[in-house]
Amino acid sequence: MKVASEAGRLKREGVDVVDFGAGEPDFPTPDNIKRAAVKALDENFTKYTAVDGIVDLKKAICDRHQSDFGTSYAPNECVVTVGGKHVIFNLMQVLVNPGDEVIIPVPYWVTYKDVVNYAGGKCVFVNTDESQGFALTASMIERHITPKTKVVMVNSPSNPSGAVLDDEEFRKIYQVTSKRGIWLITDECYCHFLYGGKPYSVAAEPGAKDTVIVAGSLSKTYAMTGWRIGFGLAPKAVIDGIIKLQSHMTSNPTSIAQKAAVEALRGPQESVQEMLAEYTRRRAFVIDRLRKIPGFSVQEPKGAFYAYPNAGQAMKSLGIGSALELAERLLKEAHVAVVPGEAFGTDEHIRISYATSIAELERGLDRIHRFVQSA
Template identity: 70%
Template sequence: MKVAADATRLRAEGVDVVDFGAGEPDFPTPDNIKQAAIRAIEQNFTKYTPAGGTAELKKAVCERHAQDFGTSYSPAECLITVGGKHVIFNLIQALINPGDEVVIPVPYWVTYKDVVNYAGGTCVFVDTDEQKGFTLTSAMVEPYLTARTKIVIINSPSNPSGAVMDRGEFEKIFQLTRDRGIYLLTDECYCKFLYDSEPFSIASLPGAKETVLVAGSLSKTYAMTGWRIGFGLVPKPIVEAMNKLQSHSTSNPASISQKAAVEALRGPQDSVPLMLAEYRKRRDFVVQRLRAIPGVVCQEPRGAFYAYPNLGVVIGKNGILDTVQLCDRLLAESHVAVVPGEAFGTDRHVRLSYATSMHELERGLDRLHQFVVKNS
């Protein structure tokens, strides 16, 4: 958010900024979804709804998840939230007590660490191997599981690295956590944006519903980031606990957004493969272009819409001590906005979103190339 704010400030001052910081699609929300929201307004669907979402939307979520992944959730096992981040916050607050441990692979989405700390829990970080594309294995996770472990978080495809869990390894991690009575939180925010594999939910395995916690979002799949609709698919007692928290904090997600979400889930899905095809084209260009910069290393993302290049070639040179300073300098001197790796738990990388036009990618990567050459 700081990156976006700084870029916005510079733009307001008339600076030509190329923004690779935004973690949201550059595509418009599909028209059928917007029209559903307009109808909701015209029909005066503008009152409170139940705090945990309408029955109609809960049913639509369960139906879509069943159709896409073969799961069998009921509306009683579903909670509608104010975006995917809200699901994760509510889950952590409902389940984590002081001293509980939460296992988080590195690099991680920034919110995981903060919400665990807010709940008084302890983050246990598991490093992944950059040379192997930041992929996680059960052998990496198992040594970190203790009697205090409450949750293991998996985000596949990953924000920021684009890493995708191997299905076999995902199943092994599920078996490890299930056998120990540990919850497995699967963050499925980018689940439809996979470049070389089919969408999969670990919640589809037999017996998974007792310990698997699904955090989902419509934001990325349907280009609905500003509409703020997320959902959780979890055991009924946890839904009830989360609903109590939500009823005394945000109350219900916006009624109009909920109607739009029903249309997103039940209406045409054509926009999803169209976005994926464009992201694949951009990914291929970005990875090739980054690898052409002397000293820069970039693993190929297998999902989502981020590249996570290693810019260690400039760390420690010309007063650039870390990626925070690197990003500040890159924005100030070359007018390119990216997110520092420190936000995600690593110290030599930046996150670059390619959810923008090819024209902007070309301009921004040319500027990044010149910056790296100048400062390495």
Template identity: 55%
Template sequence: MTHVIAIYPGSFDPPTNGHLDLIARGSKIFDELVVAILRNAEKRPLFSVGERRAMLERLTGGFNNVRVDTFDGLTVDYAAKVNASAVLRGIRALSDYEYELQMALMNRKLAPGLETVFMMPAEQYSYLSSRLVREVARLGGSIAGLVPEIVEQKLKRETGIRKKRGREQMTAVAETLSAVKFTDRINRIEPSATMAVVAEADKLRQQGIDVVDFGAGEPHFPTPQHIKDAAIAAIQNNFTKYTAVGGTAELRDAIFHRHAADFGSDYRREETVASVGGKHALFNAIQILVDHGDEVILPVPYWVSFKDIVRYAGGNCVLLESDEQQGFRVTAEMVARLVTQRTRLIILNSPSNPSGAVMSPEDLKEVVRFATERGIWVLSDECYVYLNYSGEKFSIGSLQEYRERILVIGSLSKTYAMTGWRLGYALAPAAVISGMQKLQSQSTSNPTSIVQKAAVAALNGPQECVEQMRQEYIRLRDHVVEGLRSIPGVACTLPMGAFYAYPNISSFFGRDGVKSASDVAGRLLREAHVATVPGEGFGTSDHIRVSYATSEKELDRGLERMRSFLTSL
């Protein structure tokens, strides 16, 4: 049977319930539906392309065969690019017909094999258009029921901001600034959801409010003394000049030797690069491997930055839904179902942020074998590899036979409580490492020289601190999971690594106006003064992320506040 791909082009400024209705209908008859946002359709859109894309991705997250993309130029060219054989369009009333007919016939002339399929939205949306919604919102009318709730909130905020701007009579300079045209690639991404929570919690603290912070993704331990001493000595010894772009030979050797000692891998200096944090290594690796239109398979729930980094590179994330009841397990079979000719990369993150799920060595090996045989790269984000509580510490970097398609991303941030120092690394085939160094040479240059000395001390020095912290995290995990599970209505899988619990709070939806994980996290912060991160940023809508990298006393304070808030709903 042929696999029918359809595109649903439009400007979606903003997405309406009519659009969603059509997407739901289209998803039932096509194997794959690409919601394609036309860039530059309007000179001054209400929402940027990035904002529209983010909204549509959230709204269509529940459809397995729907993805969102953006395009420029002719619809027929874009359809050819994504191998689509149909264009989906909605017809609401007779007035749409004339225009749509012309478009369809013109498209048929340009691309005879491309069929236009018209569908009618539900009757209640037959008068609905983005333009009308914008007008009504601008004039202060109610748009409830016409657009999804997240769009309604965003619209209210945006039109409010614009009105306020009007009232304040912006100066000519501000006018010019608001018209600045940003690049398409920056419009494709959103600020990190975790950073947003940190900022909001900080704002409350500045008002003198005592906030319990379960939002931050960083160890509560101080950096071990011998590491700090090495940095101080580096300053005293004037080790403060530029170094080689990818890190000193001493540091690169320390990185691959540590990995070899702990995981039995066999990398060389040319296959190692040091970067300004694991996120930086990840960013560089993805920018050099993923091109426009490439597909990247990403298991859900995912760490917030993966998706935006892939998008920045021009790639499309293909989400791999995992089952909470199975501990969010990811298998080669599940990956196989999503592979297409355009699959370039699979991202694995075990232990996982946010779920704490750990893949078994067998599942990891199977995914790597499957991918390598098809020439697909596997990027393994191993930032939490030392915080594995399953008793099976494992890195895919040790799988010698598949090495030519494996990229290991590591970080000292969590392992040695060094988040602020910014030191991460990649282990990969020499050609990839040299591409990453090229990009690094034109952006950040070397990681900070004194941090490199501290990193050498961390990697070559005593490792007891790593095990001590791991043991403490296990104790804190048991404590927080027990506390969360004791709150009526909260379900929580047992995290097997990292330092996050990912409780399911969906049983509270529908109570006291709560409709989503964002509502729960937002109200927990504003009303109970506990910072958590809503699951939407990680691709699931039923959870909040609770970081337990804090003291037991702080955990108890936060758990008590959560209990009294949630039970009051």
């Protein structure tokens, strides 16, 4: 968000900035979803709803999760929140007491660290192996478990690395956490954007519903970032805790956005496949171009829509000491906005979002290439 605001400032000053910072689809929200919101307005569906969302939406969330992943949640095990970020914040407030430890694989989505800290918890970071595509394994998690471990947070496909956890390893992580009564939160924000392989949710494992919690979002799947609809699937006691908190904080998510979300989940799903096909094309383009930049190396993302190149060698040749400095110089001198790896817990990477057109990708990658070569 900081990068986006600095890039926005430069743009307002008339600078032609190529923006690879934003983690949001450039596609418009599909028409059927927009029409459902207009209909809700026309029908004056503009009042308070239940704090945890309308029952129709909760059923639609449970049904879609069942048909996509084979889970079996009931509406009282579901809460609708103001975006996926909100459910993660609420979960940390409800589950984490001061001093509790939360295991977070690195690189991580920037918000996890701050919401754990805000809840008084302690982040325990687990480094993954970049040469293995940032692979996470159950034994890496197991080595970091202590009597204070309360939650293990997993995000697959990952923002920022695009890594996808192997199903078997995910199952093992579940076994490691469940036998110790540790909560396993699976952030499925990018679950529909997989480049190959079948969608998988660890919540579908037999018995998993007791200790596994799904944090979900419609933001990326349906290009609905501004509508702010997310959800949690969890044991009823956890859901009830979130409802208590939410009832004094946001109350319900916006009524008309909830109606739009029902249409998103129950209506035609072709738009999701169309977006995935376009991301697939862009991924190939970006990875090919990044691999041609001297001193850059990059793992191929297996999901989501980010490339996370390691620019360590290039930084060395350029005399640049940190990814933050590289990002600052790219913005100021090459007019390309990227997110520095420090935001995600690593210091030699930059994150490039390819949720933008091939033409923009070409322009931006040309600039990065020239910057690296000319400096």
